[in-house]
Amino acid sequence: MSEVIDGDMAIGNLSTRKKSIQEASQSLMERNAGLTIPSSQHWSFLTQVHGERSIQVEANEAITGLEGDALVTTQVGKVLTIQVADCVPISLISENGAIAVVHAGWRGLINGVIESASQELERKASGNQVAIIGPHIGSCCYEFGRQDLEQFVKLFGSLVIGNTNSSSPSLNLLTIVQLILRKKSIGLIHVDNSCTSCDPKFWSYRANRTQKRQCLFAWLEKN
Numbered sequence: 001m002s003e004v005i006d007g008d009m010a011i012g013n014l015s016t017r018k019k020s021i022q023e024a025s026q027s028l029m030e031r032n033a034g035l036t037i038p039s040s041q042h043w044s045f046l047t048q049v050h051g052e053r054s055i056q057v058e059a060n061e062a063i064t065g066l067e068g069d070a071l072v073t074t075q076v077g078k079v080l081t082i083q084v085a086d087c088v089p090i091s092l093i094s095e096n097g098a099i100a101v102v103h104a105g106w107r108g109l110i111n112g113v114i115e116s117a118s119q120e121l122e123r124k125a126s127g128n129q130v131a132i133i134g135p136h137i138g139s140c141c142y143e144f145g146r147q148d149l150e151q152f153v154k155l156f157g158s159l160v161i162g163n164t165n166s167s168s169p170s171l172n173l174l175t176i177v178q179l180i181l182r183k184k185s186i187g188l189i190h191v192d193n194s195c196t197s198c199d200p201k202f203w204s205y206r207a208n209r210t211q212k213r214q215c216l217f218a219w220l221e222k223n
Contacts, residue, residue: 001089001134001192002028002215003201009083010213017045024215038219043079044071050107054100054120069108070117072100074124079219085203086142086196088173089134089216092117092186098125099218104177110155114180130187134216135202138195139172140165142206152176 002009006027007020021040029035044063046055054070057063057078063071071080080101082089087105092114100117102108121129139162146169152160156179162172174191181188196202196214203212 002217004203004212004214005031005201006214008203008212009081009215010085010211037217038077038079042077042219043081043217044073045081045083046071046103048083048103050103050105050111052108052111052113052116054113054117056120056124069103069113070100070120072098072117072120072124073220074098076220076222079217081215081217083213083215084134084136084196085205085210085213086137088136088177090114090117090177091132091134091216091218092121093130093132094121094125094127095129096125096127097220099220101216101218104173106152106171106173106176109173109176109180110151114177115184118184118186128187129184130189131181132189133174133177133191135192135194135196135199135214136173137197137204137206138174138193139163139170140195141197141204142170142173143168144171145169 002024006024018040025037044057046068047065049067053068055068057073082101082103090102092100098121100121102117143164160172160175162170164170197204197207203210
């Protein structure tokens with residue numbers, strides 16, 4: 001997972017995106033001894049639309065800007081990326097050699113983006129799945145009106161309601177994700193509980209309307 005220190009990963013122009021990938025890769029490798037990241041031509045990214053569409057990355061290709069909110073692959077060395085600044089970044093891993101990355105904001109969670117990605121992962125490599133959850137906005141900062149919260153209570157139950165640091169009602173995205181994973185029998189192996197709105201290591205749209213993004217990236221390596 002990239003951080004502010006690694007540079008902005010929200011750039012849409014292909015030539016500048018290549019430069020940002022190279023700069024972020026170098027920064028991440030410097031900060032993580034022994035990490036080797038595939039080169040920029042192997043990176044796939046989406047135009048994220050808060051929907052539920054999952055897109056396959058096949059051999060000898062990279063996805064560069066198609067609309068969707070999850071990427072899936074069985075190919076070694078293909079870097080799948082999701083850009084976030086409050087939404088929940090998720091990686092799903094199949095025991096039989098496939099991975100997915102998922103952009104899960106509140107609209108995507110209602111639309112079934114995790115279920116869609118899990119289904120595509122199962123179709124490509126049937127077997128048990130586990131999940132990793134990256135940093136996202138916490139209920140401490142994600143204020144929601146009580147009327148707006150009702151749609152989530154109807155779908156997921158009252159546990160999804162939280163309180164901000166100022167005691168206003170809020171939405172707990174992590175709880176929703178955990179409920180969906182549990183329903184799909186997907187094991188949870190790691191959660192980064194950092195709140196993107198609280199922690200200066202990350203960008204937050206809710207905090208200051210920034211257009212900058214950090215990036216969750218994942219790829220398969222040869223055994």
